[in-house]
Amino acid sequence: xKVTLKIWRQDGPQDEGRMQTYALESVSxxxxxxxxxxxxxxxxxARGEEPVAFDSDCREGICGMCGxxxxxxxxxxxxxxxxxxxxxxxxxGDEITIEPWRADAFPVIRDLVVDxxxxxxxxxxxxxxSVNTGAAPDAHAxxxxxxNADRAFMAAECISxxxxxxxCPNASAMLFTGSKVTHLGELPQGQPERYARVxxxxxxxxxxxxxxxxxxxxxxxxxxxxxxxxxxxxLNRDLNAAHRHR
Amino acid sequence: MAITGLIFVxxxxxxxxxxxxxxxxxAAFDEYAHHLRELGAPMLPESGFLWLMRxxxxxxxxxxxxxxxxxxxxxxRARHQRYAxxxxxxxxxYAKAMRWGGVALLLFVVFHILHFTTNTIQINGDFAAPSxxxxxxxxxxxxxxxxxxxxxxxxxxxxxxIHGAAMTLGLNTSLTAQRRIHQVAIAVAVVTVVGFMxxxxxxxxxxxx
Numbered sequence: 001x002k003v004t005l006k007i008w009r010q011d012g013p014q015d016e017g018r019m020q021t022y023a024l025e026s027v028s029x030x031x032x033x034x035x036x037x038x039x040x041x042x043x044x045x046a047r048g049e050e051p052v053a054f055d056s057d058c059r060e061g062i063c064g065m066c067g068x069x070x071x072x073x074x075x076x077x078x079x080x081x082x083x084x085x086x087x088x089x090x091x092x093g094d095e096i097t098i099e100p101w102r103a104d105a106f107p108v109i110r111d112l113v114v115d116x117x118x119x120x121x122x123x124x125x126x127x128x129x130s131v132n133t134g135a136a137p138d139a140h141a142x143x144x145x146x147x148n149a150d151r152a153f154m155a156a157e158c159i160s161x162x163x164x165x166x167x168c169p170n171a172s173a174m175l176f177t178g179s180k181v182t183h184l185g186e187l188p189q190g191q192p193e194r195y196a197r198v199x200x201x202x203x204x205x206x207x208x209x210x211x212x213x214x215x216x217x218x219x220x221x222x223x224x225x226x227x228x229x230x231x232x233x234x235l236n237r238d239l240n241a242a243h244r245h246r
Numbered sequence: 247m248a249i250t251g252l253i254f255v256x257x258x259x260x261x262x263x264x265x266x267x268x269x270x271x272x273a274a275f276d277e278y279a280h281h282l283r284e285l286g287a288p289m290l291p292e293s294g295f296l297w298l299m300r301x302x303x304x305x306x307x308x309x310x311x312x313x314x315x316x317x318x319x320x321x322x323r324a325r326h327q328r329y330a331x332x333x334x335x336x337x338x339x340y341a342k343a344m345r346w347g348g349v350a351l352l353l354f355v356v357f358h359i360l361h362f363t364t365n366t367i368q369i370n371g372d373f374a375a376p377s378x379x380x381x382x383x384x385x386x387x388x389x390x391x392x393x394x395x396x397x398x399x400x401x402x403x404x405x406x407x408i409h410g411a412a413m414t415l416g417l418n419t420s421l422t423a424q425r426r427i428h429q430v431a432i433a434v435a436v437v438t439v440v441g442f443m444x445x446x447x448x449x450x451x452x453x454x455x
Contacts, residue, residue: 006330008330017327069329071331071333072329072331072332072333073333097330097331099329099330102325102327102329103324103325104323104324104325104326104327105324167337168337169321169337169338169341170317170320170325170341171321171325172321172324209323209324210324211317211320211321211323211324212317212320212321214317214321214340214341214410215406215409215410215413215414216337216340216341216406217337218335218336218338221335221337228421228424229418229424230419230420230421230423230424232413232418233412233413233416233417233418233419234416234419236413236415236416237415237416237419238416240415
């Protein structure tokens with residue numbers, strides 16, 4: 001199949017950037033989206049042009065490293081990561097627009113690569129628990145009810161890819177922050193810091209320059225791991241409780 | 247934003263109930279309007295309850311609008327470089343509908359107060375009795391159209407706003423709760439649109455007693 005790619009090119013953080021058009025022929029529909037970009041980059045390199053910079057690592061949908069806005073959708077038309085998106089999701093002759101995550105808190109480093117260390121700082125602000133080091137405790141020393149364990153695992157599926165921010169009309173990172181708060185807040189080990197955690201993580205979220213949540217739900221629709229919107233409501237509930245506890 | 251919004255929801259449902267009084271006849275409608283001024287008497291002075299309600303609503307409106315404009319400004323600061331292509335969906339639609347629709351509702355509220363409360367804007371004649379103002383105004387098709395557009399904007403605002411309020415108050419904690427919240431939001435929005443538009447259309451078509 002043939003595709004026309006309109007790709008955001010930006011030489012560095014200070015560069016203004018622009019959309020550039022490339023025609024790519026003989027694309028197999030069995031290629032992943034990133035393999036298609038690899039083919040483009042081989043052609044560009046052979047022509048002596050600068051290849052398109054993009055992030056990727058595991059290429060099996062679990063690391064959260066890749067992420068592109070494809071035709072206006074974070075990770076493209078399927079509910080998966082960009083690396084697990086395949087060219088069969090497109091038609092022969094399609095025009096495909098590829099942009100980086102757009103948020104001031106995620107500055108572009110080059111082309112399609114953004115700096116997501118704002119997420120690391122939100123996690124550092126409260127995404128931890130305090131435990132004694134030393135020998136690991138017995139596996140069943142602390143009982144956890146099934147419903148809580150399920151919900152914690154559901155929230156823990158977040159791979160911090162940033163699609164929630166990219167898809168949010170407000171560029172808010174509340175689905176990410178809510179998933180961390182829910183993941184640790186559902187478990188007994190997360191209780192000592194529960195209320196300090198939500199306050200610190202929300203403060204850090206706001207300080208990073210992310211927008212405010214208006215409950216539009218585009219984050220959850222774009223999430224490759226299907227994290228539900230209710231983690232944000234859980235965050236609000238914990239935040240209200242934290243303000244009362246202070 | 248959630249709490250002030252829910253104050254408005256309560257007010258709007260009470261307002262709709264009052265409007266439907268017109269189907270009890272013009273005398274019943276005028277009596278209801280008059281009774282609002284005497285509510286709480288003799289514990290409260292004449293129009294005392296009315297002013298308590300007005301002050302509550304004005305304070306709620308200021309807080310609601312302040313929160314909305316703060317969020318709007320934050321969203322602008324959070325993404326200076328916009329996408330070349332945006333996929334339209336629920337979020338993109340309601341992000342605009344809540345903001346521009348909210349501004350439109352604010353302008354409508356000003357018009358509505360000038361029209362029915364202060365009688366500054368007169369449509370189809372000057373009348374002392376509230377029911378006469380109501381009936382004469384809605385005999386004019388474009389007055390019905392203005393109110394129809396405003397009530398549709400209100401319906402959209404409620405459909406997303408009630409869901410958002412439940413999210414903010416921490417009520418959406420499971421997929422079942424989420425489904426129920428959406429159902430309640432849609433139901434209140436539909437009831438509001440129908441409840442508010444039945445009297446004007448009935449008057450326009452000459453169906454009121």
